Amino acid sequence: MFDRDIWQEIFNTLKTNKLRTFLTGFSVGWAIFILVMLLASVNGMQNGFVSQFNDDATNSIFVRPGTTSKAYGGFEAGRRIQLKNEDLEYIKQSFPNDIEYISARYYANATARYKSETGSYSVHATHPDHQAIEKTLVVAGRYINEADVINKAKVAVIGRKVAEDLFKNEDPLGKFVEFNGLPFRVIGVFTDDGDDNAERRVYAPVSTYQRIYGNTNDINIIALTYNPTYDLTKALEFSERLEILMKRRHKIDPDDQAGLYVWNYAEAFDNISSFTAVLKGIGIGVGFLILIAGIVGIGNIMVFTIKERTKEIGVRKALGARPRQIVNLVLLESVFITAISGFVGLLFAWVILAAVGPMIQTPAFSNPSVNLSTVVTATIILIIAGVLAGLLPAMKAANVKPIVALSDK
Amino acid sequence: MIEIKDLHKSYKMGSNSLHVLKGINFKVEEGELVAIMGSSGSGKSTLLNILGMLDSADSGEYTLDGVPIKNLSETKAAQYRNKFLGFIFQSFNLINYKSALENVALPLYYQKVPRKERQEKAMKYLERVGLKPWADHLPSELSGGQKQRVAIARAMAGEPKVLLADEPTGALDSKTSYEVMDLIQKINDDGNTILVVTHEEDIAHMCKRIVHLKDGVIVEDKKIEQVRAEQYV
Numbered sequence: 177m178f179d180r181d182i183w184q185e186i187f188n189t190l191k192t193n194k195l196r197t198f199l200t201g202f203s204v205g206w207a208i209f210i211l212v213m214l215l216a217s218v219n220g221m222q223n224g225f226v227s228q229f230n231d232d233a234t235n236s237i238f239v240r241p242g243t244t245s246k247a248y249g250g251f252e253a254g255r256r257i258q259l260k261n262e263d264l265e266y267i268k269q270s271f272p273n274d275i276e277y278i279s280a281r282y283y284a285n286a287t288a289r290y291k292s293e294t295g296s297y298s299v300h301a302t303h304p305d306h307q308a309i310e311k312t313l314v315v316a317g318r319y320i321n322e323a324d325v326i327n328k329a330k331v332a333v334i335g336r337k338v339a340e341d342l343f344k345n346e347d348p349l350g351k352f353v354e355f356n357g358l359p360f361r362v363i364g365v366f367t368d369d370g371d372d373n374a375e376r377r378v379y380a381p382v383s384t385y386q387r388i389y390g391n392t393n394d395i396n397i398i399a400l401t402y403n404p405t406y407d408l409t410k411a412l413e414f415s416e417r418l419e420i421l422m423k424r425r426h427k428i429d430p431d432d433q434a435g436l437y438v439w440n441y442a443e444a445f446d447n448i449s450s451f452t453a454v455l456k457g458i459g460i461g462v463g464f465l466i467l468i469a470g471i472v473g474i475g476n477i478m479v480f481t482i483k484e485r486t487k488e489i490g491v492r493k494a495l496g497a498r499p500r501q502i503v504n505l506v507l508l509e510s511v512f513i514t515a516i517s518g519f520v521g522l523l524f525a526w527v528i529l530a531a532v533g534p535m536i537q538t539p540a541f542s543n544p545s546v547n548l549s550t551v552v553t554a555t556i557i558l559i560i561a562g563v564l565a566g567l568l569p570a571m572k573a574a575n576v577k578p579i580v581a582l583s584d585k
Numbered sequence: 586m587i588e589i590k591d592l593h594k595s596y597k598m599g600s601n602s603l604h605v606l607k608g609i610n611f612k613v614e615e616g617e618l619v620a621i622m623g624s625s626g627s628g629k630s631t632l633l634n635i636l637g638m639l640d641s642a643d644s645g646e647y648t649l650d651g652v653p654i655k656n657l658s659e660t661k662a663a664q665y666r667n668k669f670l671g672f673i674f675q676s677f678n679l680i681n682y683k684s685a686l687e688n689v690a691l692p693l694y695y696q697k698v699p700r701k702e703r704q705e706k707a708m709k710y711l712e713r714v715g716l717k718p719w720a721d722h723l724p725s726e727l728s729g730g731q732k733q734r735v736a737i738a739r740a741m742a743g744e745p746k747v748l749l750a751d752e753p754t755g756a757l758d759s760k761t762s763y764e765v766m767d768l769i770q771k772i773n774d775d776g777n778t779i780l781v782v783t784h785e786e787d788i789a790h791m792c793k794r795i796v797h798l799k800d801g802v803i804v805e806d807k808k809i810e811q812v813r814a815e816q817y818v
Contacts, residue, residue: 181694188682491678494639496667496695496743499659574659578639582674 186509189481200477201517204470204561208521208554211463212546216529218459220536220544222452234445235276235406236309237415239267239398239422240437248429257426257435261386261393267400270421274402274414279306280382280395286355288378290342297338299355299378301385302399309399310368312379317349317364324363324381331384333364335375355380358388408446415440467557471514471565478510478569482576489573490581499574506573510566511559518558522551586747586778587613587636592645594631605631606642607801613747613780618773618811620789621782623798630751632798633782637670637749638662650746667695671740675752677732679724685735686711686720692743710738714768730761737768741777748772748779754788760817766791767814787812 190197241257264280282301287294306312307319314333324331332353339348339362352359360380368374386392402414419438420430428435482489489502526546533544594606605628613619623629634640635647638654647654649669657665671692672678679688690707698706711717714734724732733753740748750769754762766788773779773793781792789795790812797805 180700185682192682487678488680491674491680492691492695493663494637494666494672494678495692495739496663498663498695501695579634582639582678 182505182508185505186512189485189509190513193481196477197513200474201513201520203473203517204467204514204558205517205521205524207463207467207470208518208558209525210466211460212522212525212550212554213529214459214463215456215550216525216533216544216546217541218452218456219546220533220541221455223543224541225448225452234441235401235404235411236441237400237402237418238437238439239263239400239418240396240439241426242434242437244428244432245434246429246432248432249427251427255435257428259395259398261395263422263425264395264398266425267398267418267422271414271418274406274417276401276403277305277308278398278400279303279309281306281397281399282382282385282389282394283396284385284389286378288338288342289354290348290351293342293344295338295341297335297376297378299332299380299385301380301382303382306379306399309401312366312368314364314366316347317362319364319366320379320381325383328383328387329381330358330360331363331381332360333366333379334362335377336365336367337372337375338378339365341376408442411440411442415442467561471561474510474514474562474565475568478506478566479572481509482506482569482573485573486576486581489576490578493576493578494582502574502576503570506570507563507566510569511562514562514565515555515558518554518561522554526551586615586617586650587611587780588646588648589636590646592632592635592647593643594628594635594640595643605801606635609645609801609803611796611803611806613778615778616773616776617794618770618779618792619781619794619796620792621780621796621798622784622786622789624784626800627798628801629782629784629798633749633751633780636747636780637672638666663695667692667743669746671743671745671748673733673736673740673748673750673753675755677724677729677736677756679732679735679739681724684721684723685716685727685738688724688735689739689742691739696743707738707742710742711735713741714738728761729757730764733757733761733765734768737765737772741772746778748777750779750781752783753781754783754785762788763814763817767818770811770814 239259241259244251244253244255244257247253261280264278268275268278279302284299284301285296286299287296300306302320303325304319304321307314312319312333315336317333319333320331323329332355334348334353342348342353343351348362348365351362353362354360355378366375366379382395386394402411406414415438419436422436422438423430423432426436492502529545536544589609589611592606592609593604595602595604597603609632621629621632631640635642638657641657649665652665652669654665680691683691686704686707689710690703693703693706708717708720711720714737716731716734716738719727719731724735727735753769754765757765769779769781770791781788783789790809791814792809793811794808795805796803
């Protein structure tokens with residue numbers, strides 16, 4: 177294979193037929209170019225979707241109460257469901273092995289004031305676990321801890337935008353900010369990958385806000401993450417169990433879709449995964465169809481080359497070339513054209529993606545790119561394609577009968 | 586060296602069968618220079634093809650240097666051709682993108698001789714046919730006579746047992762023809778066995794034996810007084 181003579185012969189045939197070689201190679205290079213661009217686009221789409229979702233932990237489940245739409249268990253339809261602290265404890269105790277993190281969320285709005293600066297922000301009153309569920313990134317200070325919840329401490333973790341609005345260039349840590357007239361000590365500042373709105377948010381201990389708002393133990397939402405070792409089936413099965421249990425607890429008809437929402441991220445994520453998988457499949461399919469046209473092109477040209485070189489092959493056979501050596505010669509030439517032109521297409525696509533890809537940052541489409549596995553796959557495909565393209569012509573060449581090839585009378 | 590017994594060969598031409606060789610018996614000793622003569626259609630090319638293992642006989646025996654040549658696979662035939670035979674063609678059949686030296690080295694390549702040794706050997710044979718200064722020339726830069734001499738060097742490079750020449754002077758003018766025959770005679774003088782297929786009387790008389798073929802049978806097989814080509818050069 178690394179025989180100098182074979183390569184010399186290959187280069188000679190290619191050199192004497194430059195235009196033909198170029199045109200043939202172009203079809204394969206183009207096919208690979210399109211294949212890579214399609215895969216990169218699907219990749220970009222996937223990146224876009226993922227970046228929209230990775231704001232939260234991908235194994236999270238939200239339990240949100242609603243208003244019943246069906247009469248059940250002696251209650252009329254239209255009953256508002258209210259979650260309480262006890263619900264959270266109940267879930268915790270019912271599913272000790274299924275739950276990773278769990279936190280309540282109590283919503284409030286606050287008009288905040290620090291010195292002369294004011295602003296209106298939404299407050300999420302939570303448990304410490306909420307940080308992991310929402311993937312909140314604390315850049316300064318700390319998040320809410322157990323002690324804050326137990327002591328009903330008036331502390332707040334504020335978003336980066338809130339800190340900018342109220343404190344300007346001051347360091348907010350340890351300062352007191354008034355929420356609806358009550359002083360809260362700032363214990364941390366956070367950022368959020370999600371969007372700017374998330375950074376106009378304030379976290380506070382759930383117990384503190386429950387006391388401020390009339391000593392209730394109401395909560396708006398229970399957010400939790402399930403055991404991260406669960407696969408999709410197990411995750412869905414768990415959220416189903418959770419829904420059944422919570423509906424029973426609140427005497428909601430099991431078929432009542434409005435009474436209680438259990439929203440599982442895995443489900444949405446799975447939908448997107450299968451969506452992008454289908455897109456990827458279509459991309460690969462279309463790419464392959466184009467590649468087949470390229471392969472046929474190369475095969476076609478190889479047949480032509482063999483026809484032209486029939487006499488030469490006859491001479492070689494008369495001089496003692498074995499059929500295998502002839503096959504190798506043709507196959508190698510075919511693989512060579514295919515691989516080189518394919519790589520040019522690959523390189524071309526890669527350069528374009530490297531130059532333009534990072535600039536594309538829209539919500540649904542970001543950083544289209546190819547990874548190493550795509551490149552490796554494409555290489556293998558190219559070599560197989562080359563062999564396929566050369567196989568028939570090579571067999572034809574090996575079957576050249578020297579007497580027929582040499583009869584010049 | 587060559588022994589043929591009752592060789593038959595026929596070709597199918599549609600529904601008809603064309604009986605080309607009708608029982609050839611023929612023996613060539615080592616060191617002979619044999620001319621095979623006959624008009625076209627006499628079967629001389631078919632005989633040469635069978636001798637050259639480019640074609641197979643329907644029946645009969647063929648022994649080459651004590652080895653029975655029968656039912657060869659393509660690969661085996663290629664091996665035997667490479668080992669036993671050197672071919673010289675009417676139209677030279679040099680590979681046009683390879684230099685004279687590379688053309689001569691080709692049989693050695695198929696014998697898997699290492700590159701360096703191959704080139705040394707090829708150069709030696711080019712020198713023998715008087716073309717050492719033309720070693721790097723492409724066939725297109727050589728005259729007809731020079732091309733045939735390169736082809737002869739190529740045929741000899743693999744050090745075969747028998748040289749088979751199919752109308753070696755068919756494409757050359759008479760002066761060049763004699764030059765080529767002179768070379769062939771000299772190679773024969775060194776003890777090489779050579780078979781020359783020709784339809785030219787003067788060329789045939791430069792061999793040591795003439796075998797006449799007509800309608801697929803040998804009609805005449807005689808030893809002759811060799812005419813040296815040297816005197817015409």
